[in-house]
Amino acid sequence: MGGVTLHVADAALAALAAAAARGVPGVAAARAVPAAELVRVTIAVRLGDNCRDVAEAVQRAVTHTLAELAGRTALVEVTVAEVVLR
Amino acid sequence: MSLDDPTLVVRAREGDVRAFEALARRHQAALYRTAVRVTGDRAEAEDALQEALLDAWRHLDRFRGDAAFSTWMYRLVTNRCVAALRRRRAVPAADAGDDVAAPDSPERAALLDLELAALGRAVQDLPDDLRVCWVLRELEGLGYGEIAEITGAGETAVRGRIHRARVRLAGVMRAWK
Amino acid sequence: MTEAEIAPLACGRDAALVWDRAEAGLPLDAHGRSCPHCSAAYAEARRLDAAVHRMAATPVPVPEQTLEAVLGRVLEAARNTRPPEPLRLDSPLGPNRLARTAATAVLRALVDAMDGVRARSCRIEQPGPDPAIDVALTVAARFGLDLVSATARVRQTVVAMGEQALGLPLRRVDIEVVDLWEA
Numbered sequence: 001m002g003g004v005t006l007h008v009a010d011a012a013l014a015a016l017a018a019a020a021a022r023g024v025p026g027v028a029a030a031r032a033v034p035a036a037e038l039v040r041v042t043i044a045v046r047l048g049d050n051c052r053d054v055a056e057a058v059q060r061a062v063t064h065t066l067a068e069l070a071g072r073t074a075l076v077e078v079t080v081a082e083v084v085l086r
Numbered sequence: 087m088s089l090d091d092p093t094l095v096v097r098a099r100e101g102d103v104r105a106f107e108a109l110a111r112r113h114q115a116a117l118y119r120t121a122v123r124v125t126g127d128r129a130e131a132e133d134a135l136q137e138a139l140l141d142a143w144r145h146l147d148r149f150r151g152d153a154a155f156s157t158w159m160y161r162l163v164t165n166r167c168v169a170a171l172r173r174r175r176a177v178p179a180a181d182a183g184d185d186v187a188a189p190d191s192p193e194r195a196a197l198l199d200l201e202l203a204a205l206g207r208a209v210q211d212l213p214d215d216l217r218v219c220w221v222l223r224e225l226e227g228l229g230y231g232e233i234a235e236i237t238g239a240g241e242t243a244v245r246g247r248i249h250r251a252r253v254r255l256a257g258v259m260r261a262w263k
Numbered sequence: 264m265t266e267a268e269i270a271p272l273a274c275g276r277d278a279a280l281v282w283d284r285a286e287a288g289l290p291l292d293a294h295g296r297s298c299p300h301c302s303a304a305y306a307e308a309r310r311l312d313a314a315v316h317r318m319a320a321t322p323v324p325v326p327e328q329t330l331e332a333v334l335g336r337v338l339e340a341a342r343n344t345r346p347p348e349p350l351r352l353d354s355p356l357g358p359n360r361l362a363r364t365a366a367t368a369v370l371r372a373l374v375d376a377m378d379g380v381r382a383r384s385c386r387i388e389q390p391g392p393d394p395a396i397d398v399a400l401t402v403a404a405r406f407g408l409d410l411v412s413a414t415a416r417v418r419q420t421v422v423a424m425g426e427q428a429l430g431l432p433l434r435r436v437d438i439e440v441v442d443l444w445e446a
């Protein structure tokens with residue numbers, strides 16, 4: 001038997017990506033929208049945590065998760081939409 | 087920490103939704119009450135308030151900081167109220183009668199007070215421009231200067247409208263007695 | 264008769280003045296007391312005024328749910344307004360973005376946390392190509408504060424903590440005190 005081709009629906013990718021993002025320290029909330037080779041992740045960051053660093057950490061976490069669990073190589077773009085002040 | 091209106095306005099104008107929310111919460115009760123008193127209808131008042139707040143968000147760049155924010159909001163809400171009154175008038179008399187004859191008016195609280203009910207109906211019969219000035223002065227307690235800013239009319243015109251409103255209302259109440 | 268003119272009473276007196284006196288609870292003057300026109304207008308005004316006071320005193324119920332529902336819809340629309348161009352965040356894994364409103368909220372919060380100052384306007388420019396930003400802040404300050412040292416304090420805090428919180432180098436920070444408030 002040949003190799004198994006894994007198809008993962010967009011909704012599942014979105015859920016995986018968002019969950020991976022939420023696990024990153026400093027992330028207060030996250031959601032993800034996959035579109036072809038690009039996964040857009042929108043996050044809220046806690047005040048005091050470095051937005052740039054958290055965004056990069058989210059990129060790493062999501063890239064890693066999608067590769068490990070869904071066999072996907074994707075470009076991840078993170079948008080910090082909100083900083084939670086309280 | 088409570089921020090003053092000018093600070094909240096600048097922030098809201100730059101896209102800060104939280105600042106706009108704080109402004110809305112601060113002023114919405116007074117604006118809703120005014121809308122109920124001008125239109126005599128709770129549902130229309132609710133619509134007028136909502137549209138006025140949306141107008142405010144969209145046109146904050148037009149608000150000049152020299153006037154008070156509350157004055158500007160009163161203008162937006164009374165404009166929406168007058169628009170609602172005009173739309174109501176465009177409806178055939180049969181339909182309009184149902185709404186206007188039994189409005190969900192503030193006088194509900196004094197159900198047995200027939201005099202207040204009669205006065206309420208008389209207010210709802212006032213022409214729009216007289217009604218707005220009269221409500222702002224007699225029920226909301228605003229000064230002539232502020233009413234002039236809200237309506238865009240001169241202070242003398244505002245005095246004239248309020249006086250003519252009073253004369254009309256007195257005439258109705260005299261007949262009612 | 265133009266809008267501004269009010270028809271005088273038959274005796275020639277200004278009707279609005281008589282009404283104003285009645286509303287204020289002031290008695291009529293010597294002419295008014297003996298004039299049937301003024302007295303009639305005055306009595307009418309007093310009668311109406313009593314009813315109007317009762318109407319004004321009758322509270323208009325303002326239901327919480329109504330206001331919350333209206334506010335909910337309005338804020339939803341406000342949040343969906345087209346946002347301005349986001350700020351660029353550098354990363355070896357590809358460019359990320361920081362919403363301008365998030366960045367300005369952070370800087371304002373830093374200023375608000377300081378004693379005696381409140382942030383007003385906060386404008387950020389990122390001319391590029393590097394991620395460094397230029398910040399222009401206006402603040403309101405408490406009356407009596409030494410404005411020179413307060414402005415310096417604000418600049419220092421914004422630069423140090425702003426860079427740390429945003430992760431963007433701050434190149435220019437302009438602080439302007441635009442208003443004062445009484446303590």
